Amino acid sequence: MDMAKSLILCTALAACLTLAAAGWSQGTATFYGGPDGSDTMGGACGYDNLYNAGYGVLNAALSQTLFNDGASCGQCYLITCDGSRQGGQYCKPGTSITVSATNLCPPNYALPNGGWCGPGRPHFDMSQPAFENIGIAQAGIIPVQYQRVQCKRSGGVRFSIAGSNYFLLVNIQNLGGSGSVGAAWVKGEKTGWIQMSRNWGANWQALAGLVNQGLSFAVTSTGGQYIQFLNVAPGWWQFGQTFTNNYQNFAY
Template identity: 85%
Template structure:
């Protein structure tokens, strides 16, 4: 018989969840009580409120981060009271976070610490973590699963770079939440495939200054959307452009 996880609410109602739907991991927190120090990070989102993600965020261990391919993905996390450390769980609670940063291995500690190779670990913003764990614990056992992201508004494109190097941070994806492939098109060009530079920054080595810009994105869920005429020809580096389209998966 398959094992199951039982989640009990404060009203003593219990929800039995098939264990096959969940993976085991651990969670710590960082960023202070207001989560302000979680802004920025290895996905390149800078201000997480402006990028559409807010305070319910986490830095993922290298195993989960996948060199930035997981940036923007959403995870449902529950403290696992059945494992050692579970006495620090806030039972009957759960939190959905967005992956916005990398928790690097610390090789001053055995096996690289909690974020070392092979360890699924979430270093969550303190406000998000305290939804499910007691502050004094510092670390708790969890179960987690990737879930669909829900976002307000459309996908956003933040432009940096210079001359023949265009660096675009793609933000606020719903659905799978993360970018699988991206293209850019100027008024005077065809579609140019972009490459992941770091995090969710994608670059094109093309002279597109002075041209209006369109984008095309395939999510990691496999959905392809063209975002046409998003950026006017008078755009400047350092600006962010919103759209009215977003992903379902």
């Protein structure tokens, strides 16, 4: 039986871990944000209210190594507690959770080597509700195994608009598939396609005056899928508004 068929027939996490062992990496996890995860809203990806942006409470701040200067914003990770390593007694066996990357866990240089989120360390600072799916909160920190997985989102890709009369800043949210943006463009009613660049997190910028023009967007996901989102924002759009076409999203 080939590997693909074996994976399809997996019915238990333990079996899947055995078959896909090469796809798993070791890391660690802590939690923040309180029992309801409310303090995880906002963050270094710029998503603000994570419910409105499509991510909800099952989220995590990534260490510097995983965050990749914001290129990982929106990506999804399947995480399970690793009972075979030190601290594994605090695992909840046979459980796993998928989280979305929505924030940065920065190094703390008051601690040796920058602490758990220091350079070179793959670490997830998860919302407490996500953490408690796989580990006991009293532990504070647990060893984990993780792998990046496809994201499943509800509704279409969202475009939250900020900036000024001659500068457009767009936070691109709720991507399915690979979950993150590899490249982006914007088009006004009176312009051609304008290449955007990453400003910070999931915010993409264009040095263009597009006020009072209807806007279309084009996005290439980090999985390589290219989609044009035509006539997303009408000509009367205002800074601070978010627009979506409600159905177009990424498969990879």
